[in-house]
Structure formats: C-alpha cells, structure tokens
Amino acid sequence: MTSEPSVEAGTIDAALLETAEGGISAALGDLGRLVRIPGIAWPAFDQEQLQRSAATIAELARDTGVFDEVRVLTAEIPGMSEHGQPAVLATRAARNGRPTVMLYAHHDVQPPGDEALWETPPFEPTVRDGRLYGRGAADDKAGVMAHIASLRALREVVGDDLDLGIVLFIEGEEEYGSRSFARFLSDNADAMRSDVIVVADSGNWDSETPAVTVSLRGNAKFHLTVRTLEHASHSGMFGGAVPDAMLATIKLLSTLWDDRGSVAVEGLRARDAETPDYSEETLRDEAGLPDSVQPIGDGTILSRIWNKPSITVTGIDFTSVAAASNTLSPEVTVVVSARVAPGQDAREAYAAIEAHLRAHAPFGAELTFSDVDLGDGFLVDTTGWAVAEARDAMRDGYGKDPVDLGVGGSIPFIADLVREFPGAQILVTGVEDPHSRAHSPNESLHLQTFRNAVRAETLLLGRMNSRSL
Structure with missing residues (x-):
C-alpha cells in the first residue's frame, strides 16, 4: 500500500x-x-x-x-x-x-x-x-x-x-x-x-x-582448443598435405556466421520484440564504425544488439608476429564469447554452439572445450x-x-x-x-x-x- x-x-x-x-x-x-x-x-x-x-x-x-x-x-x-x-x-x-x-x-x-x-x-x-x-x-x-x-x-x-x-x-x-x-x-x-x-x-x-x-542478453564464454598435429612441423616440407591447427581453426570458426555476419548456429534463438528507431549513422558514431565498413546482421539494428545472439572471438593463443617461423602449428586456443538472446537459457545456448563446432570440425581436428562460463x-x-x-x-x-x-x-x-x-x-x-x-x-x-x-x-x-x- x-x-x-x-x-x-x-x-x-x-x-x-x-x-x-x-x-x-x-x-x-x-x-x-x-x-x-x-x-x-x-x-x-x-x-x-x-x-x-x-x-x-x-x-x-x-x-x-x-x-x-x-x-x-x-x-x-x-x-x-x-x-x-x-x-x-x-x-x-x-x-x-x-x-x-x-x-x-x-x-x-x-x-x-x-x-x-x-x-x-x-x-x-x-x-x-x-x-x-x-x-x-x-x-x-x-x-x-x-x-x-x-x-x-x-x-x-x-x-x-x-x-x-x-x-x-x-x-x-x-x-x-x-x-x-x-x-x-x-x-x-x-x-x-x-x-x-x-x-x-x-x-x-x-x-x-x-x-x-x-x-x-545472457553470455556463454569458453576456451576452444583445436589440435591437428602431435608436434610442430616444417611448413615447407609438409605444407599442402598436412592441415595445421590455424587452418583448421579459421575454417571452423568461419562456420559460426553466415555471409552477412549473422550467427549461423542451429539452436540459438532470438527474442521477438519491437525496438526504437536507431539509425546506421548513430551506430557508426557510437561504435566508431568507419564509412568503408558495413554493419553485420539483419533486422533492425537494435534487434541485432538487444534481441539476437552474437558470437565474438576475443582472444587467441598462437605464435606472435615477432616470433613467427615457417612452422605448421599443432594447436591453437581461442576464447569464444557468445551473447545469448534474452529468454534463452545460457546452458542451452552453449550446448548448441558446442554441438555446432563438433559437427563442423574440419579434417578430423580434435576439439577441446574448457573454462566454460555461463550467465542467463x-x-x-x-x-x-x-x-x-x-x-x-x-x-x-x-x-x-x-x-x-x-x-x-x-x-x-x-x-x-x-x-x-x-x-x-x-x-x-x-x-x-x-x-x-x-x-x-x-x-x-x-x-x-x-x-x-x-x-x-x-x-x-x-x-x-x-x-x-
């Protein structure tokens, strides 16, 4: 009262x-x-x-x-x-x-x-x-x-x-x-x-x-390790026949999005809700998006940010540019950070992403998932x-x-x-x-x-x- x-x-x-x-x-x-x-x-x-x-x-x-x-x-x-x-x-x-x-x-x-x-x-x-x-x-x-x-x-x-x-x-x-x-x-x-x-x-x-x-939005963050070799090898001696871990990682990660940059993982859901008017010009100003770079996704801009899932690779363990050599790398670890649409359980979303990655692992690459952090x-x-x-x-x-x-x-x-x-x-x-x-x-x-x-x-x-x- x-x-x-x-x-x-x-x-x-x-x-x-x-x-x-x-x-x-x-x-x-x-x-x-x-x-x-x-x-x-x-x-x-x-x-x-x-x-x-x-x-x-x-x-x-x-x-x-x-x-x-x-x-x-x-x-x-x-x-x-x-x-x-x-x-x-x-x-x-x-x-x-x-x-x-x-x-x-x-x-x-x-x-x-x-x-x-x-x-x-x-x-x-x-x-x-x-x-x-x-x-x-x-x-x-x-x-x-x-x-x-x-x-x-x-x-x-x-x-x-x-x-x-x-x-x-x-x-x-x-x-x-x-x-x-x-x-x-x-x-x-x-x-x-x-x-x-x-x-x-x-x-x-x-x-x-x-x-x-x-x-x-919720979150599903995890570490993904992609392994293709028992040890590093000379890229000149075996390159072209042996898949290195970076090649496998690039091909695998690319399956997470379609050509427009929308998330392409079966089982990740979107929330159906109206959003206020928000222009591409405003997006460019607030996000620092250059004129030459196009926004990704489909639907209204705010629906992409508020009500749909997104996936970002936020970290990578790999040889630095300064230390690069002509070597086929045996494994690569990346940090994958997914944002989950409001209303979807984060555990369900993570399970869908893991299943997608396992189903699309190229060349029989071995995948290891660790440090899983979920939030609804x-x-x-x-x-x-x-x-x-x-x-x-x-x-x-x-x-x-x-x-x-x-x-x-x-x-x-x-x-x-x-x-x-x-x-x-x-x-x-x-x-x-x-x-x-x-x-x-x-x-x-x-x-x-x-x-x-x-x-x-x-x-x-x-x-x-x-x-x-």
Missing part, C-alpha cells in the same frame, strides 16, 4: 535536488580518488589495490552517517578452497514500515590494456571536454559514487526522519566473473534482504536521456511500483522522459539476485552513455550525465523514504 504524499513533498523534492547539486563537486573529487586505485580482480594484478579500494569505499559509506554497520567481506568461491575479492556491505534497518532498498555497484575495473592507446594515463583522472577520463571512471566507480552522493544528500535533507532501509553492496569482482557472488548472497541473505534492488551498472539512451534497462539474460518486470517511481525520478532528475532500454551486454549475477531474493523488484540503471567506452581505452564519464543520475537517484530514495509497504 502506498502512503498519501504529504503537502511537503514538493518542498522536500526541491531540497533534495538542491542538496544533490551542491554535492556533485565533492562526489567527483572522491570519484577521482577511486579512479587512481588500479583495483583489478585478475590474479596477475596487485590484489592489495582491491583491498585499498574496498577500504576507501567503506570509509566513504561510514562518513555518510547513514548506516548501522559497514563491513568489508569476502565469500568462498564454490568448488574452490579460496575466497573471492573484497566487497563492501553497509546496512541500515528500515523503520516505521518503510521499504528496504539495495544499492549495487562494483569497484573492480577492467585491465587498462595497451596504455599506448590511452590519450591520458588510465589511472590518472583527467577532465576534458565535459568528460572525466580514466579506467573505471564510468564502469563502475561512477555507479559507486552516484550511490554515495545520493545517500549524502538524502541524509542531509531528511536527517533523523530517514526511515528507509538501505543496503549498500559494492562488489569487488564483477569484471572477473563474480565468482563468489552467489555464495556472498547466501552468506549474508538476512542482512541483504530488500524490497527493491538498484543495479547501477548499465547505461542511458544518450548523454541527456535516461533509461531503465528492461532486457539484458534478464527481462525486467516493469509492472511494479518501483519501476514507476524510478521513471518519475529520472524524468524529474534529468528533465527528460526516460527510455526503456535493452542492452546487448550481460549482467549474469542478476539471476543470482532473483534466485536469492525472489520478492525484490529489480531496477537496472546506470551512469554511462554510448560514448563512455567501457572496457576500452579512453573510458570516460559524461559529467552532466553523472550530475543528472545523482539528482534522479536522490529523488528516488527520498520518495521511497515516504512510502509505506
């Missing part, structure tokens, strides 16, 4: 917006501090930086004055004798019949990649042309600071009348597969149980127009009160009507949230825009988008604080 709005609601909204505006500069300063911490969950990187990142965020959470308890915790990785990376869990119990909202983001980041491709150092926050550049500036330390900034404003305006239950959950391994995520939820289920979960790890329609993400897609139930509240808050925070957005990427852990907290309404939001270049060199945050995201979330929390369950 919804409580009647008080006569002071408009005044409180105005105060929330004014206070949120006043806190943007401090929030961006703290975001810069976080960007300077190279917290990467891959074991090859310094794990003390993740500890440092978690400790810094825990300090920021305590300083809001909102929480009853703030802890830095880890959980065991199922099937392994090690724990995952550190997460921050801060909790405040609901009072006077108010709902509890969980605010999720992650503090780990992607590796920087080739630093020569960065215009400025990846871990040195740099403002240029209305954007803040740096690894994690958008994905997802901006999500962390949007939560912190909104909580600061909420506390300042509402004070002792803050009755909303709040769970702040800042994960430390999202970019590394959230390996301990499900165990973390089960270990801390009582403390984390919420009525609404806000996942701040998505994007917006553009830098000015907010979006509620209503669909996400997600379709948001948009009928709940929380989605309506979020849309209203975005409209008032951004000054524009929000768009319902599908996302071609994946957030597999949402399935874990649904499983552990089946009664919670899930809102997938974010601070990124199409030019944020998350995971790429020169990742950046549009500063006005961040400002509006903080305004919108502050309004959402303030209005939830006046709602009775």
Whole structure:
C-alpha cells in the first residue's frame, strides 16, 4: 500500500535536488580518488589495490552517517578452497514500515590494456571536454559514487526522519566473473534482504536521456582448443598435405556466421520484440564504425544488439608476429564469447554452439572445450511500483522522459539476485552513455550525465523514504 504524499513533498523534492547539486563537486573529487586505485580482480594484478579500494569505499559509506554497520567481506568461491575479492556491505534497518532498498555497484575495473592507446594515463583522472577520463571512471566507480552522493544528500535533507532501509553492496569482482557472488548472497541473505534492488551498472539512451534497462542478453564464454598435429612441423616440407591447427581453426570458426555476419548456429534463438528507431549513422558514431565498413546482421539494428545472439572471438593463443617461423602449428586456443538472446537459457545456448563446432570440425581436428562460463539474460518486470517511481525520478532528475532500454551486454549475477531474493523488484540503471567506452581505452564519464543520475537517484530514495509497504 502506498502512503498519501504529504503537502511537503514538493518542498522536500526541491531540497533534495538542491542538496544533490551542491554535492556533485565533492562526489567527483572522491570519484577521482577511486579512479587512481588500479583495483583489478585478475590474479596477475596487485590484489592489495582491491583491498585499498574496498577500504576507501567503506570509509566513504561510514562518513555518510547513514548506516548501522559497514563491513568489508569476502565469500568462498564454490568448488574452490579460496575466497573471492573484497566487497563492501553497509546496512541500515528500515523503520516505521518503510521499504528496504539495495544499492549495487562494483569497484573492480577492467585491465587498462595497451596504455599506448590511452590519450591520458588510465589511472590518472583527467577532465576534458565535459568528460572525466580514466579506467573505471564510468564502469563502475561512477555507479559507486552516484550511490554515495545520493545517500549524502538524502541524509542531509531528511536527517533523523530517514526511515528507509538501505543496503549498500559494492562488489569487488564483477569484471572477473563474480565468482563468489552467489555464495556472498547466501552468506549474508538476512542482512541483504530488500524490497527493491538498484543495479547501477548499465547505461542511458544518450548523454541527456535516461533509461531503465528492461532486457539484458545472457553470455556463454569458453576456451576452444583445436589440435591437428602431435608436434610442430616444417611448413615447407609438409605444407599442402598436412592441415595445421590455424587452418583448421579459421575454417571452423568461419562456420559460426553466415555471409552477412549473422550467427549461423542451429539452436540459438532470438527474442521477438519491437525496438526504437536507431539509425546506421548513430551506430557508426557510437561504435566508431568507419564509412568503408558495413554493419553485420539483419533486422533492425537494435534487434541485432538487444534481441539476437552474437558470437565474438576475443582472444587467441598462437605464435606472435615477432616470433613467427615457417612452422605448421599443432594447436591453437581461442576464447569464444557468445551473447545469448534474452529468454534463452545460457546452458542451452552453449550446448548448441558446442554441438555446432563438433559437427563442423574440419579434417578430423580434435576439439577441446574448457573454462566454460555461463550467465542467463534478464527481462525486467516493469509492472511494479518501483519501476514507476524510478521513471518519475529520472524524468524529474534529468528533465527528460526516460527510455526503456535493452542492452546487448550481460549482467549474469542478476539471476543470482532473483534466485536469492525472489520478492525484490529489480531496477537496472546506470551512469554511462554510448560514448563512455567501457572496457576500452579512453573510458570516460559524461559529467552532466553523472550530475543528472545523482539528482534522479536522490529523488528516488527520498520518495521511497515516504512510502509505506
């Protein structure tokens, strides 16, 4: 049941917006501090930086004055004798019949990649042309600071009348597969149980127009090793009679797509849903597609990105150019990353891809599949009160009507949230825009988008604080 709005609601909204505006500069300063911490969950990187990142965020959470308890915790990785990376869990119990909202983001980041491709150092926050550049500036330390900034404003305006239950959950391994995520939820289920979960790890329609993400593709990622020889051989002595592993790999991988670049794997399904207008010109601008290169696939552009499967080869183990010799290679290993249409089970999709590859292995090549990582897609139930509240808050925070957005990427852990907290309404939001270049060199945050995201979330929390369950 919804409580009647008080006569002071408009005044409180105005105060929330004014206070949120006043806190943007401090929030961006703290975001810069976080960007300077190279917290990467891959074991090859310094794990003390993740500890440092978690400790810094825990300090920021305590300083809001909102929480009853703030802890830095880890959980065991199922099937392994090690724990995952550190997460921050801060909790405040609901009072006077108010709902509890969980605010999720992650503090780990992607590796920087080739630093020569960065215009400025990846871990040195740099403002240029209305954007803040740096690894994690958008994905997802901006999500962390949007939560912190909104909580600061909420506390300042509402004070002792803050009755909303709040769970702040800042994960430390999202970019590394959230390996301990499900165990973390089960270990801390009582403390984390919420009525609404806000996942701040998505994007917006553009830098000015907010979006509620209503669909996400799933993922099926694996390593494929193709072997054709017992040992390497001289390419001059045996080339033309003996199939090397690279030849077999190229021929095999080419069967995954048709001539238009659409996925050609029997058993991979598409979702039938309408998509908004989106031009090829916009695609070229946002993706960096040169005039000479044609888009792939068929159907509307957004249906290809949101509602159909895709397959990408994202890595390869093979002789480098510098070390190349006239040799027939015995084996090649590639990383295959598939995006699965919303509504299809990721296990079913992976089984279809594996069956296809085995059926099309050329020259009797031996195939080995390993390091399989699966995650289901997600379709948001948009009928709940929380989605309506979020849309209203975005409209008032951004000054524009929000768009319902599908996302071609994946957030597999949402399935874990649904499983552990089946009664919670899930809102997938974010601070990124199409030019944020998350995971790429020169990742950046549009500063006005961040400002509006903080305004919108502050309004959402303030209005939830006046709602009775």
